[in-house]
Amino acid sequence: MTKKILILGANGFIGHHLSRRILDTTTWEVHAMDIAQDRLSEQLSHPRFHFFKGDIRLEQAWIDAHIQLCDIILPLVAIATPATYISDPLSVFELDFEANLPIVRATVKHGKRLVFPSTSEVYGMSTDEEFNPETTQLVYGPVTKSRWIYACSKQLMDRVICAYGQQHGLRFTLFRPFNWIGQGQDSLAAAHEGSSRVVTKFLYAILHGQPITLVDGGAQHRSFTCITDGVEALMRILADTSGLADGKIYNIGNPHNDVSVAELANRMVAIAAEYPALRESAAKVHFQALPGTDVYGSGYEDPRRRIPNIAAAKTDLSWSPEVGLDAALRSIFTAYDACA
Numbered sequence: 001m002t003k004k005i006l007i008l009g010a011n012g013f014i015g016h017h018l019s020r021r022i023l024d025t026t027t028w029e030v031h032a033m034d035i036a037q038d039r040l041s042e043q044l045s046h047p048r049f050h051f052f053k054g055d056i057r058l059e060q061a062w063i064d065a066h067i068q069l070c071d072i073i074l075p076l077v078a079i080a081t082p083a084t085y086i087s088d089p090l091s092v093f094e095l096d097f098e099a100n101l102p103i104v105r106a107t108v109k110h111g112k113r114l115v116f117p118s119t120s121e122v123y124g125m126s127t128d129e130e131f132n133p134e135t136t137q138l139v140y141g142p143v144t145k146s147r148w149i150y151a152c153s154k155q156l157m158d159r160v161i162c163a164y165g166q167q168h169g170l171r172f173t174l175f176r177p178f179n180w181i182g183q184g185q186d187s188l189a190a191a192h193e194g195s196s197r198v199v200t201k202f203l204y205a206i207l208h209g210q211p212i213t214l215v216d217g218g219a220q221h222r223s224f225t226c227i228t229d230g231v232e233a234l235m236r237i238l239a240d241t242s243g244l245a246d247g248k249i250y251n252i253g254n255p256h257n258d259v260s261v262a263e264l265a266n267r268m269v270a271i272a273a274e275y276p277a278l279r280e281s282a283a284k285v286h287f288q289a290l291p292g293t294d295v296y297g298s299g300y301e302d303p304r305r306r307i308p309n310i311a312a313a314k315t316d317l318s319w320s321p322e323v324g325l326d327a328a329l330r331s332i333f334t335a336y337d338a339c340a
Ligand code: UDP
Pocket: 081, 082, 083, 121, 179, 196, 197, 198, 199, 201, 202, 212, 213, 214, 215, 216, 218, 220, 222, 261, 292, 302
């Protein structure tokens, strides 16, 4: 059945991959908004892609009209870079929570289905071996540690959305990405100014033969997930007509790609050496361990480990991640190599 999907933040990392996949593999219509369009060149010429350049904070009328028009609403506009949680925590609250709340409310008002990005960050510093949406306690540091404003903003929105489900019958699905990585995650300019996430920062260091910073020595772990696997899970959520995904929270991550940040750095340097154009700069890279509070500021704290329990996504969506860490990293280097 043809669906109409509204993607707010379509030019973002998830939005541009997802919109391309929808256009390539379905007959669905995509209505999209973003403040930028540099990653949407393929989509913009597609007859089923309808784009409006605008800011979600200023375009309530357009958003309201398009929520009425569409079947499923995906509000993907958010700041999700830890450096910003420390340097500008208010902007995180204002965009991720305040600016998204009217969109959630309009979705309730018009009786549409909401697919909303929560985050693996909501689990905070839980010491559970695996993070489970049903059982894991959410653990954050003191209020002076502004690192947690993103987790708190997202957690509160998760609770508001669940409450709208309970009290107003909102049909919703929450998904929690676990360190999704891939081509087009952050710009290298963001890496240059220090505001990108770890893989882009390491890529930048490797391209420029600069030191790789291992925050607090790099012993902390993450489960890195290839964007193609993440988008596949989203496609299954969007395609669900059984109602099975309604009211559910899905961890979308790859527990087999659990590595320390130091291991990630070593693998990236080794993979870079496979590319003749990168061999020389990769050979110059060395590692420097720095305290997290020196790198990010005094508001920094960090989860030690973050492994998803993906049983719900496996059962309900028949989904499992398929791309190993090295293959995911190679796709990033290959994309860079093709543009260089
Ligand atoms: N990190 C690092 N060096 C960097 C950037 C990040 O060691 O140059 C670490 C960071 O401290 C964190 C992990 O890499 O433990 C992942 O950081 P990212 O910013 O990608 O996102 P997070 O998973 O913390 O949300």
